[in-house]
Structure formats: structure tokens, C-alpha cells
Ligand SMILES: [Zn+2]
């Protein structure tokens with residue numbers, strides 16, 4: 598029914614958009630720049646420059662996943678990678694996913710996170726009484742930052758492991774793996790249905806330890822921050838951007854047994870059988886080691902990216918990637934129905 602709003606008569610939908618539009622726009626604007634932090638990208642370029650100098654032009658991979666020697670511009674911004682159809686699809690998938698993200702991010706992080714916190718604090722208080730209200734010091738803050746990091750790394754690992762093992766979930770996650778080249782935007786290459794899964798994992802992985810520490814310290818503990826960002830968010834952010842860059846940033850081999858170097862994600866995106874379903878965590882190697890999915894590659898190991906020759910043609914364009922899970926679920930349902938139908 599039309600509504601009279603003073604000077605002009607507007608319909609109920611216009612009124613709704615006028616009322617909530619600025620809020621939605623503000624949420625979008627607040628979310629988008631966080632994706633590509635210039636300080637992370639600049640740090641990434643600085644490290645890539647250092648690798649270029651130290652390795653005398655070696656250490657970067659081409660669109661075919663092979664390490665090669667090249668000049669500086671080609672080293673930092675290779676033409677075959679940034680003009681690849683996969684890099685263009687990265688941009689569209691990112692734009693599409695980011696436009697929708699604020700809606701479920703607000704819904705899940707705003708409702709599931711607080712619900713988990715209330716439940717954990719309520720359960721601890723019911724079982725053990727009021728928390729001891731410990732006075733936080735630097736050591737406690739370090740421990741808090743580490744527990745948050747391990748908590749989120751673990752829930753991310755669990756979800757990622759499930760996505761690689763359960764066909765119905767792989768149908769969604771394959772969109773990330775359909776990337777034939779790696780660019781910093783590939784990090785955000787995901788199906789719109791994957792966002793709510795990761796937001797739920799983030800809410801659980803963050804809220805459970807955060808609530809336990811809030812109970813212990815009567816809500817007064819804070820994370821250690823660097824450049825105004827929590828150490829936890831900083832490590833995830835930096836590692837997330839660099840591991841989808843074609844320049845290999847490796848740690849010493851012994852350290853890669855504990856922390857995932859960005860180059861270890863190059864093997865995660867490879868379709869070779871020995872690389873499949875490996876290096877599933879983001880920051881640490883601990884969970885992968887415990888579950889037998891850790892793979893420390895040899896120097897300059899060949900890592901052809903994507904789904905492999907048999908599947909790639911089905912998941913190349915933007916629309917193919919958006920349709921991919923629905924197409925695969927339909928195939929699974931048909932196969933189940935065929936199996937359930939008695940043969941004459
Ligand atoms: Zn994966």
C-alpha cells in the first residue's frame with residue numbers, strides 16, 4: 598500500500614530501501630576494503646622482490662605451474678597469469694560473493710557468535726560458578742592470542758577437510774580449486790554458498806576460546822595487536838594473500854613442519870594425485886601433520902593448478918562455476934535414485 602511520507606508519496610518498497618539502503622551500503626563499504634589491505638599487498642611485493650634478488654630471477658611460477666627464470670616485471674606481474682580467463686573469473690566471483698557477504702556475515706557472526714559466547718559462559722558459570730577474574734598481563738595476552746589462532750585454524754582445517762572428503766561439500770569447494778592460475782584474489786574465489794560455511798566456522802572457532810577467556814578474566818583480556826590488527830587476524834590475512842601468489846615464499850623445512858609457508862598452498866591447488874587433499878590448514882601445520890595431510894614440497898616442485906584436464910572444461914566460466922554445485926548435486930541425486938530403483 599502506498600505510504601504518504603510528507604512531500605512525496607512513496608511505495609512501501611521504496612520506503613524500506615530508503616530506510617535500510619544507507620545501512621546496507623555502509624556495511625558493504627566497511628567490508629570491501631578489508632579484502633585487499635594495501636599493507637599486506639605491499640609487504641607481499643617487498644618479500645617477492647627480496648626473493649627475486651636472492652634467487653637471481655628464479656622462484657616464480659608461470660600459468661602452467663612450472664618454476665621459471667624471468668625479468669623483474671614478468672616476475673612480479675606475469676602476463677600469462679593476469680590475462681588468463683581464470684584471473685578474470687576470480688574478479689567476478691569476488692564481486693558477486695562480496696556483494697552478498699554482508700547479509701550472511703551480519704546474520705551469522707552477529708547471531709551465532711554471541712549465542713555461542715553466551716552458551717559457553719553460561720555453562721562455565723553454571724558448572725564452576727563466577728570466573729576467577731584474573732588480572733591479565735602480557736603473558737596471558739600472548740596465550741590468548743595463540744589459543745584464538747589455534748582455535749580458528751583448527752575449525753578452518755576441520756571444515757576444509759570435510760569439504761575435500763564429502764562429495765556434497767566438494768561440489769561447493771571445487772569452485773576455489775577450479776582456479777587455473779593463482780592471484781591474490783583467488784583467495785576470495787569461492788561459491789556464494791561457501792561463505793556461510795566459513796562464517797559459521799569462524800564464529801565457532803573464535804567464540805568458544807574467546808568466551809572461555811572472557812569467563813576467566815571477567816571480560817578484561819585483549820589480544821596482542823600489531824599495527825592495530827590482532828596478531829591472529831594479521832597472520833591469517835598475510836598468509837591468505839601470499840599463498841595465492843605465484844612467487845614461492847618458503848620457510849626453512851623444519852619450520853614448515855609447524856607453520857604453513859605460503860608456497861605450501863601451491864601444492865594444495867595442484868591436481869596431481871600426490872598433491873590432492875593436502876595442506877588444508879591456513880597458518881599451522883599441526884593439524885595436517887596429525888591427520889596425515891601435510892605435504893612439504895621439494896624446491897620448485899611442479900604444481901599444475903586447477904581441477905585437471907577431465908573436469909576443468911566444466912568449471913571455467915563464471916556461470917559454470919556458479920552452477921557447479923547445483924549440477925553436481927543433481928548428478929548425485931540421479932545416481933542415488935538409479936541405485937535405489939530395482940533393476941529388471
Ligand atoms: Zn581446498
Ligand SMILES: [Zn+2]
Pocket residue numbers: 773783784841862866
Ligand atoms: Zn586456496
